[in-house]
Amino acid sequence: MPTHAQRTPLQQTLAAVRKEVHSRCVVCGAWNTRGLHLDFGVMSDGSVQADFDCADLLEGYPHTLHGGIIASLLDGAMTNCLFAHGLVAVTAELTIRFLRPVVTNQAATVRARLQGSRRTLHRLGAELRQNGQLMATATGKFMNGRHASLPAPTR
Numbered sequence: 001m002p003t004h005a006q007r008t009p010l011q012q013t014l015a016a017v018r019k020e021v022h023s024r025c026v027v028c029g030a031w032n033t034r035g036l037h038l039d040f041g042v043m044s045d046g047s048v049q050a051d052f053d054c055a056d057l058l059e060g061y062p063h064t065l066h067g068g069i070i071a072s073l074l075d076g077a078m079t080n081c082l083f084a085h086g087l088v089a090v091t092a093e094l095t096i097r098f099l100r101p102v103v104t105n106q107a108a109t110v111r112a113r114l115q116g117s118r119r120t121l122h123r124l125g126a127e128l129r130q131n132g133q134l135m136a137t138a139t140g141k142f143m144n145g146r147h148a149s150l151p152a153p154t155r
Contacts, residue, residue, distance in 0.1 A: 010042040014084035027076030040080040047113040048081045056104040065102035074138035077112035078124040089142035120144040
């Protein structure tokens with residue numbers, strides 16, 4: 001969790017919801033042994049933020065983080081932002097702008113904010129920064145969904 005995040009009711013809600021419905025997530029799940037294990041903290045403005053090491057095993061082109069990983073980081077940040085606000089929803093639409101190549105083996109920060117909600121639809125924005133530069137942005141629409149109503153995983 002970022003050092004400037006606070007242990008607030010939103011942080012407690014985030015941890016509880018993530019544990020209940022998202023423990024095996026490839027981005028933030030504690031129980032996914034092959035996952036990225038991002039630890040999102042809730043910031044004072046209600047956004048969430050996590051740091052990521054951009055390991056070279058996740059590169060696409062040489063020394064460049066794979067675009068699918070960037071998409072997963074941005075989507076995961078928005079999902080965790082919803083959790084912090086006590087909402088469980090699934091991605092309905094995700095739009096990403098790749099602004100600069102994200103360099104591997106250099107830390108990056110991903111952050112997401114809730115921009116608005118209407119009944120069962122939520123709008124969020126996210127960004128990925130590296131060395132102070134904006135590298136990618138995303139907007140997403142998420143639809144309410146209870147984890148119990150989602151299809152059971154097949155093995």
